[in-house]
Amino acid sequence: MASDIDSIPELDQKKYDAEEQVKIICLGDSAVGKSKLMESRPQQLSTYALTLYKHTASVGNKTAVVADLKVTQRSFNFGKKQGLPFYFVSAADGTNVVKMFRETIKRAVDYKQNPSDFMDEVLQELENFDLEKKEDDSEAEEDKLKAKTPELV
């Protein structure tokens, strides 16, 4: 697991609308395949403007299974009970990777537009407020710069 913070080349944050920005958090046990999954289909996923941060966290829990195709014939109740979508993916050959990311991103964007949790709504309002404030601040900076170097205007 990488313990350094890693990110792909900087995006111009202003280009992307606040409503279109979502966070995808990849959680899992050590060596379960999180990095491999993120690396599996990198280029086109960047059309979704992904910023990859690698972070080590230790939370004690369960184990990893190695290439057992029989696992796709079993049912996993935890996800079902929580109403979570479930996918069988392979980072190696790409099975269902794009589908999984595409549907996850769509769900995240849909949820942002329609949060069903009060706290999420509040946090979203705050986030929008912060972003507006940042935009105002950066516009003020730009104006200051323009004032200093009028010949460039």
Add this chain to the structure above:
Amino acid sequence: MRFEAKRCGVQFSPPSIILIYEHKETRTMRKRIIPVRNFSKHSDYSMAAERLKNHLRHRDYLEGVSQRQLEKLHIILRDHMQGFSLERSLALFRLDPDEDLNKLDEEELARKKGQMDELFEKNRRHKDDPDFVYDLEVDFTKSTAEKCSWDEGSDDGF
């Protein structure tokens, strides 16, 4: 490839990589002993493996040996220098589905990941492969559903 690598291993004294390869022209099997120099228990096995792989004298012979495999051999050499038995050294590479990998430190985890990479690379599809599909979708809807062991017992634990 003039030389086709068949098998590789280590020799502890003096520390060396042993390579069994086929000499394509003469169609004979040969053994090459590659001494591992400037390598101690504190050495970086990844860099050492890379150095050998690019070594002028040895790189043609090591063409068919992956970086991962060379790294593993160096780790085994290093283990021996630290006083591990061969059994212990090899056991640390073994993948046990019941082992909790969250409990391992960075190095121990790196060994396991290296082993997992072997199967991963076999299954891997590169974008230049003729059968590469970017958005590969497979349907796993099944008729019979076997239970998963996580589901047995209490669900409160999560």
